Amino acid sequence: MSHSTMPVQNQAFAIRTRAPAGRNPALGRLLLVAASIVSLVVLALQSVDAFALLPIGFHSWRPLLFAYLLWSAALGAAQILIRGEAGERAAFVLPAVLFTVAMVIFPTFFGLYIAFTDWNLSAVEGRRFxxxxxxxxxxxxAYFWNALLNMAYYVLAVLVQYAIAFGLALLLNAEIKARKFFRVAFLLPLxxxxxxVSWMIGKSLMEYRFGPAATLARxxxxxxxxxxxxxxxxxxxxxxxxxxxxIPFMMVLLLAGLQALPAEIKEAARVDGATGWQSFKEITFPLMLPVSMTALILRIIFELKLADIVINVTAGGPGGATDTVSSFIFREYRDRSNVGYGTMLAEVYLVIIIVxxxxxxxxxxxxxxxxx
Structure with a gap:
């Protein structure tokens, strides 16, 4: 290789290894490390003060909030300095991620801390570990385990809701008169x-003295x-x-699935002489399994949060027979002002739901x- 070509190759290598304009990886890493150290120091001081190990004088979690905002800004700037154009693209997604961390992850861990404290709003001692x-x-x-058992009953009732919703979806998918009217009418409860609903039906329609349902029952x-x-x-x-x-929620999902089924398969089954039940059992139901599982899982997730109807109609009675875990936690907060124990109930129930x-x-x- 001649000596004349070596400077050209060195220049090409320098061009390839040179950071693009606007990039400064060293400065980006330094900025991120410095912001992380500051945030960790503030977190340590905040934790020491929160557990009453050393009275630092933090009256709220505001210093940690400011440290988190500072670290978030440093993280965004570091991404751009280190990664350049790719970091700019990541900076568009970063606010949503950081917001999720602040509004979901941090409250969960903060609730975990509260769960291991004795904190009753009606007590003068305040919060203590x-x-x-x-x-x-x-x-x-026993009331918590009773509420958890009730949740098992309510979740099993979702299967009955699914059967009714599937039947209504089949009905509204058929060629019947006033089909559009019935679709709107069945969607009204949703x-x-x-x-x-709890006040209109539970407190009015089903009122045992003057309610129309009670009058009809008499x-x-x-x-x-x-x-x-x-x-x-x-x-x-x-x-x-x-x-x-x-039920209308599952009915809408199932109706959308039924309308998306290919009509050629049903026509072929009808030509082959399949009855309505055989067509449903061998074709419609198997093809609807993905939509059915989606509807069931979403409905079970919503059912695990059932509280509003119980709170407004029965307040968990009689004797906790209608209590759900969510309504029990609500009463623990509202009636007993027991924030520490109520948070422990919520954290344990969260783990149960996830599993x-x-x-x-x-x-x-x-x-x-x-x-x-």
Missing amino acids: NGLDNLRTLLAD MLSPVA YLGWDNPAFFSTPWLARLSIMVMDAWVS FVALILKWASRWMQRTN
Whole structure:
């Protein structure tokens, strides 16, 4: 190789290795490390003050908030300095990620801290760390386990809701008169707030003295039509109101799935002489399995949050027969002002929901693979 070509190659190598305009990786890393160190120091000081290990004088979590905002800005600037154009693209997504961390991740971990404290708003002592006392109280709390058992009943009722919703979807997908009117009419409960439904139906329609449902029950021979007097009847009444509000949601999903099915397959089955039941069993239902599983899983997730109807109609009674975990946690906060124990209930229930939904998704995936 001649000496004349070496400077040209060195210049080409320098051009390839030179950082593009606007990039300064060293400065970006330095900025990110400095902001991270400041944030970690503030977090350590805030934790020491929160656990009363050393009175620093932080009266709120505002210093940590400012440190987080500073670190977020440094992270965005560091991405641009280190990665250049790719960092600029990442900076568009970064605010959403940081907002999720601030509004979801941090409150979850902060709630975990609150769960291990004795914090009653009606007490003069204020918040103090009490270790595993709240967890021990939860494990021995019969009302919590009763509410969790009630949730099992409510979740199982989703299967009945699914069957009714599927039947309505099949009906509205058929060529019937006034089909558009019935579609709007069946969607009306979905447009109402569950709180409004609880007052219109639970407090008015099913009122045991003057309610129309109670009057009709007396006319049919029921001497004391109190829909919320016995545990099993109260739980069934809550299930009926919840189903009336929730069935249209699954019906819409299933109706959309039915309308997306290819008409040629049904025509071929009809030409081959298949009856309506055979066509549904062998063609419609198997093809609708993905939509069905989606509707069921979404409905179960919503059911696990059931609280508003129970709170407004029965307040968990009689004797906790209609209580859900969410309504029980609500009363723990509102009636007893027990923030520490209520937060422990919420954190444990969050873990239960995550595990339960993960198992359902795993089972549904395996079942779908086997059926396909």
